[in-house]
Amino acid sequence: MPEKQPTLMPEDVQRLLGRDAQRNNILAARMVSEIVKTTLGPKGMDKMLVSPTGDIIVTNDGVTILNEMQIEHPAAKMMVEIARTQESEVGDGTTSAVMLAGKLLENAEKLLDQKIHPTAITKGYRIAADKAQEFLKQLSIKITSENESILKQIAMTAMTGKCAESSKEKFAGIIVKAVKQIEQEGKYDLTDIKIEKAKGDGIEDTELISGIVLDKEKVSSDMPLSVNSSKIALLDFPLEIKNPEIDTKISISTPEQLQNFLDQEERQIREMINKIKHSGANVVFCQKGIDEFAQYLLSKERIYACRRVAKLDLEKISKATGGKIVSNLNELTQKELGEAQIVEEVGNGNDSMTYIRGCQNPKALTILIHGGSSHVMDEIERAIRDGLGDVLSSLKTGMVVAGGGAIEIELARRLRYFGQSLKGREQLAVD
Secondary structure: OOOOOOOOOOOOOOOOOOOHHHHHHHHHHHHHHHHHHHOOOOOOOEEEEEOOOOEEEEOHHHHHHHHHOOOHHHHHHHHHHHHHHHHHHHOOOHHHHHHHHHHHHHHHHHHHHHHOOOHHHHHHHHHHHHHHHHHHHHHOOOOOOHHHHHHHHHHHHHHHHHHHHHHHHHHHHHHHHOOOOEEOOOOOOOOHHEEEEEOOOHHOOOOOEEEEOOOOOOOEEEEEEEEEEEEEEEEEEEEEOOOOOOOOOOOOOOOOHHHHHHHHHHHHHHHHHHHHHOOOOEEEEEEOOHHHHHHHHHHOOEEEOOEEEEHHHHHHHHHHHOOOOOOOHOOOOOOHHHEEEOOOOOOOOHHHHEEEEOOOOOOOOEEEEEOOOHHHHHHHHHHHHHHHHHHHHHHOOOEEOOOHHHHHHHHHHHHHHHHHHOOOOHHHHHO
């Protein structure tokens, strides 16, 4: 009597082997490629994505589309990872990368049908990729940050076929100017370019601010709306009385003791504000909280203040204004203060924002996007980020190639000619 085979997996699990497994994986990956295919190029169309909670995203950005999809198939997930890697390394070209991977798999399936072994196909693809890199170096032209017209064309290419296309020349100018401004010793850091959105006006009103825009309002309505010739203090500690780190109890038995306790707290806060005043600061950005009494004293001294400013924003303000972030009021002197022509609150109510303008040679800037709706502004932001990524990538490598599919056609022609010199089945993969 034959022995019963042991069960290794649950009964509802399907196991595929050989060509069936290959076809299944290739089909799943190609389906992902087909999904984003229609978003590519000057005639690419947007896709509307609706989340389970009813949130709507309208975009033709490849990585955004794939990130929002609930993909389960392992091979399809690998295609999503290709898009994410392309986005993190370059900042654009996600749709092209996924489509190229899909086409390589499609051609690989044809070779598998001809009984070509997978190792021969992958070896041929590696040979072709290495040779393509050589050809790209031969076909590229060198550029520097001085080639503004080429850099603007690169930025405009990133916005072709997107809702930003109607104002792509203006956006391209903003992108190139911003990237050139943040250059430090030949290095560029895109985190130094802050992107903020303000609902209202048209997308053509989008502007580059030589400073930082914060989605914050001043802590007290009694503070000045604007401060000219701003001297800015950057604090990463609270302007309030610290609570003890261990459990303590204070025994108060008379009204006089309570009043003495409150007076002591008040004196400590007054000392804090006096130190800020004596440093010459007329603007304060605090990473932590600001006590109500401290707010009153700051208002009385006509000092503009914002609280709970994010650490990254505080670092950007430091780079823009030249100020230093201090961790102790005893360290705060005039030398640590940043400078700007004006700090002002713009807007009404919950839509108020703080503008830090007129910084001298700022190494951090803000692109302020305007638009009639959040959907439009989100898509403009994605287009601008793509443009920033492309321009930065070009400056890092110092090389660009022709667009419009010209480089792909020339690479294909050269690779086919190169493939004729190969022996073995790898030639079929190169072709």
